[in-house]
Amino acid sequence: MEVKTKKKRYDDDLLELTNISKALSHPLRLYILKRLSKMNACCYSGDLVDELGVGRSTLSQHLKELKYAGLIQGEIEAPYIKYCINRENWALAQKLYKELFNL
Amino acid sequence: MEVKTKKKRYDDDLLELTNISKALSHPLRLYILKRLSKMNACCYSGDLVDELGVGRSTLSQHLKELKYAGLIQGEIEAPYIKYCINRENWALAQKLYKELFNL
DNA sequence: TTTATATTTCGCAAAATTACGAAATGTTTT
DNA sequence: AAAACATTTCGTAATTTTGCGAAATATAAA
Numbered sequence: 001m002e003v004k005t006k007k008k009r010y011d012d013d014l015l016e017l018t019n020i021s022k023a024l025s026h027p028l029r030l031y032i033l034k035r036l037s038k039m040n041a042c043c044y045s046g047d048l049v050d051e052l053g054v055g056r057s058t059l060s061q062h063l064k065e066l067k068y069a070g071l072i073q074g075e076i077e078a079p080y081i082k083y084c085i086n087r088e089n090w091a092l093a094q095k096l097y098k099e100l101f102n103l
Numbered sequence: 104m105e106v107k108t109k110k111k112r113y114d115d116d117l118l119e120l121t122n123i124s125k126a127l128s129h130p131l132r133l134y135i136l137k138r139l140s141k142m143n144a145c146c147y148s149g150d151l152v153d154e155l156g157v158g159r160s161t162l163s164q165h166l167k168e169l170k171y172a173g174l175i176q177g178e179i180e181a182p183y184i185k186y187c188i189n190r191e192n193w194a195l196a197q198k199l200y201k202e203l204f205n206l
Numbered sequence: 207t208t209t210a211t212a213t214t215t216c217g218c219a220a221a222a223t224t225a226c227g228a229a230a231t232g233t234t235t236t
Numbered sequence: 237a238a239a240a241c242a243t244t245t246c247g248t249a250a251t252t253t254t255g256c257g258a259a260a261t262a263t264a265a266a
Contacts, residue, residue, distance in 0.1 A: 005156035010130045018133050024124035026224085027113045034117070034203065045243060053108035055226045060244055062224095079233050079242050094204040100127075100137065101197040103206060129254085148213060158256045163214055165254095182212050182263050208266085215260070223252065230245070236238085 017096045023069035028052060029062050033071060033085070042084040120199045126172035131155060132165050136174060136188070145187040 024030050032048065035041060045063065049056050063083060066072045070089040074081045097103075127133050135151065138144060148166065152159050166186060169175045173192040177184045200206075 005153060007156040008131075008134070008154065010134060014133055014137065015130060018128055018130050021124045021127035021133070025121050025128050027117060027121050028111075030117055030121050030124070031111070031113060037203070037205075046241095050108060051111065053110040056243070057227070057245080058225050061226095064244085076233095081243065090204075094206070097200045097204065098206065100140070101193075101200065102140070103197070103201065149211095159213070160215080160257075161255050164256095167214085179263095182265095184213065210263105210265075212263080213261085216258085218257100219255095221252100221254075224250085226248095228246085231243085233241080233243105235240075 013096060013099075016092075017100065019069055020071070020093045020096065023066055023071055026062065028054065028059075029066055032062070032066065032083075036072060036083065036085045037090065042082050044080045044082060046080070116199060116202075119195075120203065122172055123174070123196045123199065126169055126174055129165065131157065131162075132169055135165070135169065135186075139175060139186065139188045140193065145185050147183045147185060149183070 024033065031052070032043075036043065045056070045059060048054075049059055052059065063072070063074070067074060070086055071093065072083050073086045074083050076082075127136065134155070135146075139146065148159070148162060151157075152162055155162065166175070166177070170177060173189055174196065175186050176189045177186050179185075
């Protein structure tokens with residue numbers, strides 16, 4: 001009798017790296033990360049709207065995804081929200097890519 | 104009068120890195136890449152079907168995407184096709200992530 | 207040359223991603 | 237308190253991704 005093979009279970013590091021990669025897989029999000037990852041850089045949502053020429057709600061959605069992936073964090077600086085890299089998780093991402101590429 | 108701001112044009116390196124990241128953003132594809140990136144490792148489609156418990160056509164689709172992204176290459180070794188890392192483009196990916204993380 | 211094997215392509219349906227305007231939320235300024 | 241400003245949430249439509257069985261392609265073995 002044919003045995004329907006069971007689906008592979010992936011380990012946590014691999015799943016984490018797929019999530020991070022998904023976060024990096026849109027030009028707008030990657031642009032933001034590159035911009036913020038520079039030494040001590042932060043920015044406001046409004047700045048990026050002008051810089052990128054994208055709808056406010058669209059940008060907000062992408063920022064939310066980056067936040068959800070843990071790569072950035074927002075700090076309220078009323079009436080703005082200041083976004084910066086989440087250094088802890090950025091270092092984790094760095095580690096995972098390093099492992100992938102044997103750096 | 105309101106000026107509808109122009110959409111940002113992204114540079115080639117950034118777009119290339121988004122494409123590579125997209126290729127890495129699925130557990131099955133990342134698993135394959137991790138497996139193949141080990142020293143001199145190659146594999147056949149059939150091996151992976153058993154190992155991953157996924158439909159043949161599904162796997163084929165993912166291999167196609169990895170090929171399209173330039174990260175792997177297939178060599179005919181009848182009746183099989185032997186898949187390996189495309190070392191040249193793998194090195195490029197490595198370089199781009201290195202730049203992103205200032206490694 | 208028929209049969210078996212390895213893989214891909216096709217067609218399709220379900221799910222996820224993307225973009226954006228309108229409306230909502232919350233804060234500051236007047 | 238009202239008006240102005242920054243940002244997010246909601247609703248929605250278009251597009252892309254994903255998964256898989258059936259059929260097609262191509263080669264090897266009998």
